[in-house]
Amino acid sequence: MSTPNRVYIARLAGVAVFDPNGDQVGRVRDAVARMRSNQRPPEVVGLVAEMPMRRRIFLSINRITSIDPDAVVLGSGTLNLRRFSKRPNELLVLAEVLDRRVQLEDGPAGSVVDVAMECGRAGEWALTRVAVREQTGRLARRGHLHQVEWDRVRGLGAVGDNRGTANLLAVLEELRPADLANALQDLPDARRNEVAAALDDERLADVLSELPERDQVEILAALDRERAADVLEEMDPDDAADLLNELPPPEQDVLLDLMEPDEADPVRQLLRYASGTAGSVMTSEPVILPPDATVAEALARIREPQLSPAVAAQVFVARSPLTTPTGRYLGMVHFQRLLREPPADLLGGVVVNDIDPLRPTTPLPEITRRMATYDLVAMPVVDRNNRLVGAVTVDDVLDHSLPPDWRDRDAVRAAAAAANEPLDGTDG
Incomplete structure (x- = not known):
């Protein structure tokens, strides 16, 4: 050697x-x-x-x-x-x-x-x-x-x-975050909770989103409630809503009350939607700009590093107010279109609105069919007054289309064993 x-x-x-x-x-x-x-x-x-x-x-x-x-x-x-x-x-x-x-x-x-x-x-x-x-x-x-x-x-x-x-x-x-979540699953429960608690709020929020629901709940329960509320504030509203859905309603209310109101409000809205619908899987914070914003402003917005690739793939155009629920929804512009247009052009002149938006009650199979039909990575969700309330992204669809325990390493191993894959173990 x-x-x-x-x-x-x-x-x-x-x-x-x-x-x-x-x-x-x-x-x-x-x-x-x-x-x-x-x-x-x-x-x-x-x-x-x-x-x-x-x-x-x-x-x-x-x-x-x-x-x-x-x-x-x-x-x-x-x-x-x-x-x-x-x-x-x-x-x-x-x-x-x-x-x-x-x-x-x-x-x-x-x-x-x-x-x-x-x-x-x-x-x-x-x-x-x-x-x-x-x-x-x-x-x-x-x-x-x-x-x-x-x-x-x-x-x-x-x-x-x-x-x-x-x-x-x-x-x-x-x-x-996904690899760190994977590493945490290999640690004993007490050690996992100890390491998770030592992460800063933003890092822990990212990691929780990549863990099986069972581990999310156990780690959150090991934190004091004030810290748990701080971590929930750092999570995307849809991920925070998914996690809170795993808790008893009284515990949900306690944590939501401890969160800052402007962070808790979008989570409360998402919790009202029925499971398996567009409202329950969407993000309430897509990229939204007014029609008089320029192409250059839109490109600058989607370059922000905290945006996920699926969220940054398009800009949704709506009348004020620009936080969900917005004013009247006008359409969306894919980032490839933005790259082809002069930087000074207005979004109102390049917006696309030839695909019907989703409704909050649209079921997941219908969302999947429509996104596959039109080769989209995200679709707008509007209410009965044509106000944008969120967007469903392809990662949302995948996350909720896979088996509930797809992130659980033990469950994956059990499934592999059932499919007659080789048994786990060292070769030494």
Whole structure:
């Protein structure tokens, strides 16, 4: 194996994994170590890599030919695509050791910030050194850094709740919300709630939108109500309404009352619509501009980074007021049309209104049929007075057309097993 003799595992998180042909097959997400009863440091048996479609697989350490800060390269042979499942005597280093509060032998207490694995003369990899940041009260992260042998650290032998979150968050901070949500599902419930609570409100709101409803409810319930209301304010109104729909009505009312009125009002409106209708799946905050706005103003608006691609794909044109429910709805302009028109032209001159809008009561199958018929990524929703009340986007349709548990990794695995896919597990 062409690789340094000592590798710090936290630095491998997110590193690309390549096959012998130089094609990327995934990214490193963790290392798997096997506990040993003879007081020797745990043996590293492989890495966990995340493949496309969020499938996590096990890579035996014997299949890896090189490890460096930029790439992990596999040797020849067939790649085992069975989903990874941790065995009882195994340890996930990043998920279970990073941030653990430990006691140094004849030394101070601290928290684990990294773990090194080393290759011995026989080619066996083991966890040998631990980087521990000394605790100094509220300035714990600034404490002295100790790098000591594994057997000089007390508190590493069993999985417990004596872990913080700072270093694990540092490893996960670059992940997209969907990937971070996926990583949270692999953590024990208590650890998942702890990490989720340590995220800032906006980040947690994005992650909650990507989690199964069961996990959303459990994480929200673990927060105090004021914090839960703050997080709901950061969510898109339709996502917040979906989450609140999973709670008992009294709890819904408490959280809505704690939210700022201008944030709670659109959520209350969405909660009034029947499930499975346009009103229940739409976003109440599409891009809306008046007819006397210019093409240049519209292009500037859809470039705003907080807009999702589906929402930014078109501008809806309406009379004032421009917040939903608006004045009279006039039509919409797709961003491709905006790119073709002179920047100084007015939206009223390029608006398209030859497709009938949806009504709040339009059922989901009809929405899907019409969007597919006209190749649209979004459709307007208007009330009986032709006021724009929201827009249904293609991601809304997909989210509500898939099975309710499509984000639940356990449910997906069960479905795969029922379809006679290979069983989960390591190949080592």
